[in-house]
Amino acid sequence: MSTFLIPRNIEFGENSLEALKGLEGERAVLVTGGSSMKRFGFLDQAVDYLKEAGIESKIVDGVEPNPSVKTVIKGKEEMLDFNPDWIIAIGGGSALDAAKIMWAFYEHPDLEFEDIIEVASMPKLRNKAKFIAIPSTSGTASEITAFSVITDTENKIKYPIVSPEIVPDIAIVDPKIPATMPAHITANTGMDVLAHAVEAFVSTAASDYSDALALKAIEMVFEYLPKAVSNGDDMVAREKMHNASTMAGMAFSNASLGIVHSLAHKIGGELHVTHGLANAILLPYVIEFNYEAAKEKFEIVEKALGVDSLADAVRDLNKKLDIVPSFNAIDWLDYTEKDFENILDRMSKNAHQDPCTLTNPQEPTVEDMKQIYTDSF
Ligand code: NDP
Ligand code: MN
Incomplete structure:
Protein backbone atom coordinates (compact mmCIF):
# COMPACT_ATOMS: atom_id res chain seq x y z
CA MET A 1 0.00 0.00 0.00
CA SER A 2 1.43 3.39 -0.96
CA THR A 3 0.50 7.05 -1.13
CA PHE A 4 1.52 9.47 -3.91
CA LEU A 5 1.33 13.06 -2.68
CA ILE A 6 0.77 16.01 -5.03
CA PRO A 7 -0.64 19.53 -4.57
CA ARG A 8 -4.31 20.25 -5.14
CA ASN A 9 -3.65 22.40 -8.26
CA ILE A 10 -0.69 23.12 -10.48
CA GLU A 11 -1.19 26.34 -12.45
CA PHE A 12 1.40 26.35 -15.23
CA GLY A 13 2.43 28.13 -18.41
CA GLU A 14 3.22 31.76 -19.22
CA ASN A 15 1.20 34.24 -17.14
CA SER A 16 -0.13 31.57 -14.78
CA LEU A 17 0.68 34.08 -12.01
CA GLU A 18 -2.72 35.53 -13.00
CA ALA A 19 -4.32 32.58 -11.22
CA LEU A 20 -4.05 34.82 -8.12
CA LYS A 21 -6.89 36.93 -9.53
CA GLY A 22 -9.29 34.04 -9.00
CA LEU A 23 -8.44 33.43 -5.35
CA GLU A 24 -11.11 33.67 -2.67
CA GLY A 25 -10.17 35.10 0.69
CA GLU A 26 -9.49 38.24 2.70
CA ARG A 27 -5.84 38.58 3.61
CA ALA A 28 -2.63 37.17 2.14
CA VAL A 29 0.93 37.27 3.44
CA LEU A 30 3.50 37.17 0.62
CA VAL A 31 6.85 35.72 1.65
CA THR A 32 9.90 36.44 -0.52
CA GLY A 33 13.72 36.52 -0.59
CA GLY A 34 16.20 39.37 -0.90
CA SER A 35 15.30 41.63 -3.78
CA SER A 36 14.92 39.77 -7.08
CA MET A 37 11.12 39.42 -7.05
CA LYS A 38 10.69 43.11 -6.20
CA ARG A 39 13.34 44.18 -8.72
CA PHE A 40 11.77 42.29 -11.63
CA GLY A 41 8.25 43.44 -10.78
CA PHE A 42 6.73 40.06 -9.92
CA LEU A 43 5.98 40.99 -6.33
CA ASP A 44 4.02 44.11 -7.28
CA GLN A 45 2.21 42.13 -9.96
CA ALA A 46 1.16 39.53 -7.39
CA VAL A 47 -0.10 42.24 -5.02
CA ASP A 48 -2.11 43.81 -7.88
CA TYR A 49 -3.70 40.50 -8.86
CA LEU A 50 -4.65 39.86 -5.24
CA LYS A 51 -6.17 43.33 -5.02
CA GLU A 52 -8.30 42.47 -8.07
CA ALA A 53 -9.50 39.44 -6.14
CA GLY A 54 -10.39 41.70 -3.19
CA ILE A 55 -7.56 40.34 -1.09
CA GLU A 56 -5.40 42.65 1.04
CA SER A 57 -1.69 41.76 1.18
CA LYS A 58 1.24 42.12 3.50
CA ILE A 59 4.83 41.41 2.48
CA VAL A 60 7.34 39.50 4.57
CA ASP A 61 10.66 39.85 2.76
CA GLY A 62 14.35 39.35 3.40
CA VAL A 63 14.46 35.56 3.52
CA GLU A 64 18.17 34.77 3.07
CA PRO A 65 19.70 31.85 1.12
CA ASN A 66 19.74 28.84 3.48
CA PRO A 67 17.02 30.39 5.70
CA SER A 68 17.49 30.41 9.47
CA VAL A 69 15.25 29.54 12.39
CA LYS A 70 15.36 33.23 13.37
CA THR A 71 13.92 34.33 10.00
CA VAL A 72 11.13 31.80 10.36
CA ILE A 73 10.20 33.04 13.86
CA LYS A 74 10.16 36.65 12.66
CA GLY A 75 7.82 35.69 9.83
CA LYS A 76 5.50 33.87 12.20
CA GLU A 77 5.13 37.00 14.33
CA GLU A 78 4.23 39.14 11.33
CA MET A 79 1.65 36.56 10.29
CA LEU A 80 0.11 36.49 13.77
CA ASP A 81 -0.32 40.29 13.57
CA PHE A 82 -1.97 40.21 10.15
CA ASN A 83 -4.05 37.03 10.43
CA PRO A 84 -3.95 35.88 6.77
CA ASP A 85 -6.10 33.15 5.22
CA TRP A 86 -3.52 32.62 2.45
CA ILE A 87 0.25 32.29 2.71
CA ILE A 88 1.88 32.90 -0.66
CA ALA A 89 5.60 32.18 -1.09
CA ILE A 90 7.26 33.70 -4.16
CA GLY A 91 10.99 33.23 -4.80
CA GLY A 92 13.72 30.61 -4.81
CA GLY A 93 13.76 27.44 -2.76
CA SER A 94 14.92 29.43 0.27
CA ALA A 95 11.84 31.70 0.36
CA LEU A 96 9.49 28.78 -0.24
CA ASP A 97 11.08 26.61 2.44
CA ALA A 98 11.05 29.42 5.01
CA ALA A 99 7.40 30.27 4.27
CA LYS A 100 6.34 26.65 4.81
CA ILE A 101 7.68 26.68 8.37
CA MET A 102 6.43 30.23 9.13
CA TRP A 103 3.02 28.85 8.15
CA ALA A 104 3.36 25.90 10.54
CA PHE A 105 4.25 28.27 13.42
CA TYR A 106 1.45 30.65 12.50
CA GLU A 107 -1.03 27.78 12.67
CA HIS A 108 0.46 26.56 15.97
CA PRO A 109 2.10 29.53 17.75
CA ASP A 110 3.25 27.43 20.72
CA LEU A 111 5.20 25.06 18.53
CA GLU A 112 9.01 25.09 18.96
CA PHE A 113 11.48 24.33 16.17
CA GLU A 114 12.67 21.24 18.09
CA ASP A 115 9.10 19.88 17.97
CA ILE A 116 8.99 19.52 14.19
CA ILE A 117 12.43 18.15 13.34
CA GLU A 118 11.42 14.51 13.79
CA VAL A 119 9.88 12.92 10.69
CA ALA A 120 6.06 13.06 10.76
CA SER A 121 5.96 15.25 13.88
CA MET A 122 4.19 18.13 12.11
CA PRO A 123 0.68 18.81 13.46
CA LYS A 124 -2.25 19.37 11.09
CA LEU A 125 -2.10 22.67 9.19
CA ARG A 126 -4.81 24.55 7.21
CA ASN A 127 -6.92 25.54 10.21
CA LYS A 128 -6.08 29.21 9.59
CA ALA A 129 -4.60 29.44 6.09
CA LYS A 130 -3.80 27.59 2.89
CA PHE A 131 -0.48 27.75 1.09
CA ILE A 132 0.55 28.77 -2.44
CA ALA A 133 4.11 28.34 -3.73
CA ILE A 134 5.45 30.30 -6.71
CA PRO A 135 9.02 29.21 -7.58
CA SER A 136 11.45 31.69 -9.19
CA THR A 137 14.18 29.10 -9.82
CA SER A 138 13.75 25.88 -11.81
CA GLY A 139 15.49 23.55 -9.40
CA THR A 140 14.53 22.72 -5.82
CA ALA A 141 10.84 22.01 -6.58
CA SER A 142 9.91 23.16 -3.08
CA GLU A 143 6.57 24.20 -4.66
CA ILE A 144 5.64 20.55 -4.80
CA THR A 145 7.64 18.74 -2.14
CA ALA A 146 6.98 17.61 1.40
CA PHE A 147 10.36 19.12 2.38
CA SER A 148 11.76 22.30 3.84
CA VAL A 149 15.40 22.89 4.70
CA ILE A 150 15.99 25.28 7.62
CA THR A 151 19.40 26.13 9.07
CA ASP A 152 20.23 26.43 12.74
CA THR A 153 22.84 29.15 12.20
CA GLU A 154 24.18 28.98 15.78
CA ASN A 155 25.02 25.29 15.54
CA LYS A 156 25.64 25.38 11.76
CA ILE A 157 23.26 22.49 11.11
CA LYS A 158 20.84 22.20 8.18
CA TYR A 159 17.61 20.50 9.18
CA PRO A 160 15.48 18.84 6.52
CA ILE A 161 11.87 18.99 7.72
CA VAL A 162 9.69 16.33 6.13
CA SER A 163 5.91 16.17 6.33
CA PRO A 164 3.01 15.58 3.94
CA GLU A 165 1.34 18.57 5.67
CA ILE A 166 3.74 21.05 4.01
CA VAL A 167 3.02 20.00 0.44
CA PRO A 168 1.55 23.27 -0.91
CA ASP A 169 -2.13 23.49 -1.83
CA ILE A 170 -1.41 25.29 -5.08
CA ALA A 171 1.80 25.56 -7.11
CA ILE A 172 2.04 28.37 -9.67
CA VAL A 173 4.69 27.38 -12.22
CA ASP A 174 4.99 30.50 -14.41
CA PRO A 175 8.10 30.40 -16.67
CA LYS A 176 8.28 34.19 -16.92
CA ILE A 177 9.52 34.29 -13.32
CA PRO A 178 12.65 32.04 -13.61
CA ALA A 179 13.40 33.62 -17.02
CA THR A 180 15.22 36.39 -15.14
CA MET A 181 17.81 33.95 -13.72
P1 NDP B 1 17.70 30.48 -3.38
O1 NDP B 1 16.26 30.55 -3.09
O2 NDP B 1 18.62 30.26 -2.23
O3 NDP B 1 18.14 31.77 -4.20
C1 NDP B 1 19.48 31.90 -4.65
C2 NDP B 1 19.71 33.26 -5.29
O4 NDP B 1 19.02 33.35 -6.54
C3 NDP B 1 19.22 34.40 -4.43
O5 NDP B 1 20.23 35.36 -4.42
C4 NDP B 1 17.98 34.90 -5.16
O6 NDP B 1 17.81 36.29 -5.01
C5 NDP B 1 18.31 34.58 -6.60
N1 NDP B 1 17.14 34.39 -7.47
C6 NDP B 1 16.08 33.57 -7.24
N2 NDP B 1 15.22 33.62 -8.27
C7 NDP B 1 15.73 34.51 -9.17
C8 NDP B 1 15.28 35.01 -10.43
N3 NDP B 1 14.14 34.55 -11.00
N4 NDP B 1 16.04 35.94 -11.06
C9 NDP B 1 17.20 36.36 -10.51
N5 NDP B 1 17.68 35.92 -9.33
C10 NDP B 1 16.95 35.01 -8.65
O7 NDP B 1 18.01 29.33 -4.47
P2 NDP B 1 17.39 27.89 -4.73
O8 NDP B 1 16.09 27.96 -5.41
O9 NDP B 1 18.48 27.10 -5.37
O10 NDP B 1 17.09 27.30 -3.26
C11 NDP B 1 18.08 26.80 -2.42
C12 NDP B 1 17.48 26.42 -1.08
O11 NDP B 1 16.51 25.38 -1.26
C13 NDP B 1 18.50 25.89 -0.09
O12 NDP B 1 18.20 26.39 1.20
C14 NDP B 1 18.29 24.38 -0.14
O13 NDP B 1 18.71 23.76 1.05
C15 NDP B 1 16.79 24.30 -0.36
N6 NDP B 1 16.29 23.05 -0.96
C16 NDP B 1 14.98 22.72 -0.71
C17 NDP B 1 14.39 21.59 -1.23
C18 NDP B 1 12.96 21.26 -0.93
O14 NDP B 1 12.45 20.23 -1.39
N7 NDP B 1 12.26 22.08 -0.19
C19 NDP B 1 15.16 20.68 -2.09
C20 NDP B 1 16.51 21.13 -2.34
C21 NDP B 1 17.04 22.27 -1.78
P3 NDP B 1 16.73 37.00 -4.00
O15 NDP B 1 16.98 36.48 -2.63
O16 NDP B 1 17.01 38.44 -4.18
O17 NDP B 1 15.35 36.60 -4.49
MN1 MN C 1 18.53 18.80 -5.03
Missing part, protein backbone atom coordinates in the same frame (compact mmCIF):
# COMPACT_ATOMS: atom_id res chain seq x y z
CA PRO A 182 21.38 34.54 -14.99
CA ALA A 183 23.00 31.73 -17.04
CA HIS A 184 25.09 30.15 -14.27
CA ILE A 185 22.14 29.90 -11.84
CA THR A 186 20.05 28.44 -14.69
CA ALA A 187 22.75 25.83 -15.35
CA ASN A 188 23.32 24.84 -11.72
CA THR A 189 19.65 24.68 -10.71
CA GLY A 190 18.89 22.83 -13.97
CA MET A 191 21.43 20.13 -13.13
CA ASP A 192 19.74 19.82 -9.72
CA VAL A 193 16.56 18.96 -11.66
CA LEU A 194 18.44 16.26 -13.58
CA ALA A 195 19.88 14.81 -10.35
CA HIS A 196 16.37 14.72 -8.80
CA ALA A 197 14.92 12.95 -11.82
CA VAL A 198 17.73 10.38 -12.23
CA GLU A 199 17.90 9.61 -8.51
CA ALA A 200 14.11 9.25 -8.21
CA PHE A 201 14.02 6.99 -11.30
CA VAL A 202 16.56 4.50 -9.90
CA SER A 203 15.49 4.88 -6.24
CA THR A 204 14.50 1.75 -4.34
CA ALA A 205 11.25 3.59 -3.50
CA ALA A 206 10.36 4.36 -7.14
CA SER A 207 6.83 3.63 -8.35
CA ASP A 208 4.98 3.67 -11.68
CA TYR A 209 3.82 7.21 -10.86
CA SER A 210 7.26 8.59 -9.99
CA ASP A 211 8.88 6.75 -12.95
CA ALA A 212 6.65 8.44 -15.52
CA LEU A 213 7.38 11.90 -14.15
CA ALA A 214 11.10 11.27 -13.65
CA LEU A 215 11.75 9.83 -17.11
CA LYS A 216 9.93 12.65 -18.87
CA ALA A 217 11.81 15.22 -16.77
CA ILE A 218 15.17 13.64 -17.73
CA GLU A 219 14.33 13.92 -21.43
CA MET A 220 13.22 17.53 -21.02
CA VAL A 221 16.43 18.56 -19.22
CA PHE A 222 18.68 17.06 -21.90
CA GLU A 223 16.74 18.79 -24.64
CA TYR A 224 16.01 22.18 -23.10
CA LEU A 225 18.59 23.02 -20.42
CA PRO A 226 21.35 23.87 -22.94
CA LYS A 227 18.88 26.13 -24.74
CA ALA A 228 17.74 27.90 -21.54
CA VAL A 229 21.39 28.51 -20.59
CA SER A 230 22.62 29.72 -24.00
CA ASN A 231 19.59 31.96 -24.59
CA GLY A 232 17.74 33.05 -21.46
CA ASP A 233 14.98 34.60 -23.57
CA ASP A 234 14.04 31.24 -25.14
CA MET A 235 10.62 31.03 -23.46
CA VAL A 236 9.94 27.51 -24.74
CA ALA A 237 13.12 26.27 -23.08
CA ARG A 238 12.31 28.24 -19.89
CA GLU A 239 8.83 26.74 -19.73
CA LYS A 240 10.07 23.19 -20.35
CA MET A 241 12.72 23.54 -17.63
CA HIS A 242 10.23 25.01 -15.15
CA ASN A 243 7.79 22.16 -15.76
CA ALA A 244 10.60 19.58 -15.67
CA SER A 245 11.63 20.92 -12.26
CA THR A 246 8.14 20.53 -10.83
CA MET A 247 7.72 17.06 -12.38
CA ALA A 248 11.07 15.85 -11.04
CA GLY A 249 9.97 17.29 -7.68
CA MET A 250 6.77 15.24 -7.68
CA ALA A 251 8.88 12.19 -8.43
CA PHE A 252 11.49 12.70 -5.69
CA SER A 253 9.07 14.01 -3.08
CA ASN A 254 7.52 10.53 -3.27
CA ALA A 255 10.39 8.25 -4.35
CA SER A 256 13.15 10.11 -2.43
CA LEU A 257 16.72 10.44 -3.72
CA GLY A 258 20.13 8.74 -3.59
CA ILE A 259 23.78 9.36 -2.81
CA VAL A 260 24.35 12.19 -5.30
CA HIS A 261 22.35 14.21 -2.80
CA SER A 262 23.97 12.62 0.27
CA LEU A 263 27.42 13.50 -1.07
CA ALA A 264 26.38 16.94 -2.35
CA HIS A 265 24.80 17.91 0.99
CA LYS A 266 28.03 17.29 2.90
CA ILE A 267 30.55 18.69 0.39
CA GLY A 268 28.23 21.71 0.06
CA GLY A 269 28.40 22.22 3.82
CA GLU A 270 32.19 21.80 4.04
CA LEU A 271 33.39 23.62 0.91
CA HIS A 272 30.39 25.91 0.24
CA VAL A 273 29.86 24.50 -3.23
CA THR A 274 26.42 25.45 -4.61
CA HIS A 275 23.99 22.54 -4.40
CA GLY A 276 23.28 22.21 -8.13
CA LEU A 277 26.95 22.47 -9.05
CA ALA A 278 27.92 19.75 -6.56
CA ASN A 279 25.18 17.51 -7.99
CA ALA A 280 26.31 18.14 -11.56
CA ILE A 281 29.90 17.12 -10.77
CA LEU A 282 28.93 14.04 -8.72
CA LEU A 283 26.15 12.68 -10.95
CA PRO A 284 28.26 10.82 -13.59
CA TYR A 285 30.40 9.16 -10.89
CA VAL A 286 27.36 7.99 -8.95
CA ILE A 287 25.66 6.68 -12.12
CA GLU A 288 28.76 4.53 -12.71
CA PHE A 289 28.73 3.36 -9.08
CA ASN A 290 25.03 2.40 -9.29
CA TYR A 291 25.03 1.07 -12.84
CA GLU A 292 24.97 -2.68 -12.21
CA ALA A 293 22.47 -2.40 -9.34
CA ALA A 294 19.95 -0.51 -11.50
CA LYS A 295 21.02 -1.66 -14.95
CA GLU A 296 17.52 -2.13 -16.36
CA LYS A 297 16.48 1.35 -15.26
CA PHE A 298 19.60 3.01 -16.66
CA GLU A 299 19.11 1.19 -19.96
CA ILE A 300 15.58 2.59 -20.20
CA VAL A 301 17.00 6.11 -19.81
CA GLU A 302 19.78 5.48 -22.33
CA LYS A 303 17.27 4.15 -24.85
CA ALA A 304 14.98 7.16 -24.32
CA LEU A 305 17.89 9.56 -24.88
CA GLY A 306 19.44 7.55 -27.72
CA VAL A 307 22.86 7.36 -25.99
CA ASP A 308 25.22 4.47 -25.18
CA SER A 309 26.21 5.68 -21.72
CA LEU A 310 24.16 7.92 -19.43
CA ALA A 311 27.26 8.83 -17.39
CA ASP A 312 29.04 10.05 -20.55
CA ALA A 313 25.91 11.88 -21.72
CA VAL A 314 25.83 13.76 -18.38
CA ARG A 315 29.54 14.63 -18.80
CA ASP A 316 28.80 16.00 -22.29
CA LEU A 317 25.84 17.98 -20.96
CA ASN A 318 28.02 19.50 -18.20
CA LYS A 319 30.57 20.52 -20.83
CA LYS A 320 27.89 22.22 -22.93
CA LEU A 321 26.77 24.14 -19.83
CA ASP A 322 30.30 25.23 -18.90
CA ILE A 323 30.20 23.14 -15.74
CA VAL A 324 33.60 21.83 -14.62
CA PRO A 325 34.19 18.03 -14.41
CA SER A 326 35.72 17.97 -10.90
CA PHE A 327 35.66 19.95 -7.65
CA ASN A 328 39.28 21.08 -7.82
CA ALA A 329 38.56 22.65 -11.22
CA ILE A 330 36.11 25.17 -9.67
CA ASP A 331 38.12 28.39 -10.06
CA TRP A 332 36.92 30.12 -6.88
CA LEU A 333 37.41 27.05 -4.70
CA ASP A 334 40.53 27.80 -2.69
CA TYR A 335 41.30 24.30 -1.53
CA THR A 336 44.33 22.04 -1.70
CA GLU A 337 44.59 18.25 -1.96
CA LYS A 338 45.91 18.31 1.65
CA ASP A 339 42.88 20.24 2.99
CA PHE A 340 40.64 17.76 1.21
CA GLU A 341 42.35 14.77 2.88
CA ASN A 342 41.61 16.37 6.25
CA ILE A 343 37.85 16.55 5.78
CA LEU A 344 37.43 13.37 3.70
CA ASP A 345 36.77 10.97 6.59
CA ARG A 346 34.22 13.18 8.31
CA MET A 347 32.45 14.07 5.08
CA SER A 348 32.23 10.44 3.95
CA LYS A 349 30.82 9.26 7.29
CA ASN A 350 28.26 12.08 7.36
CA ALA A 351 27.21 11.47 3.75
CA HIS A 352 26.76 7.78 4.53
CA GLN A 353 24.34 8.78 7.35
CA ASP A 354 22.30 11.12 5.16
CA PRO A 355 18.65 10.02 4.77
CA CYS A 356 19.03 10.08 0.94
CA THR A 357 21.47 7.14 1.22
CA LEU A 358 18.61 4.83 2.29
CA THR A 359 17.00 4.68 -1.17
CA ASN A 360 20.18 4.47 -3.27
CA PRO A 361 20.00 1.39 -5.55
CA GLN A 362 23.51 0.17 -4.62
CA GLU A 363 23.99 0.15 -0.84
CA PRO A 364 27.29 2.02 -0.27
CA THR A 365 29.92 1.61 2.45
CA VAL A 366 31.71 4.62 3.99
CA GLU A 367 34.73 3.55 1.89
CA ASP A 368 32.60 3.77 -1.27
CA MET A 369 31.58 7.33 -0.36
CA LYS A 370 35.25 8.21 0.17
CA GLN A 371 36.16 6.74 -3.21
CA ILE A 372 33.49 8.76 -5.05
CA TYR A 373 34.62 11.98 -3.34
CA THR A 374 38.25 11.20 -4.22
CA ASP A 375 37.43 10.41 -7.86
CA SER A 376 35.34 13.56 -8.28
CA PHE A 377 37.77 15.89 -6.49
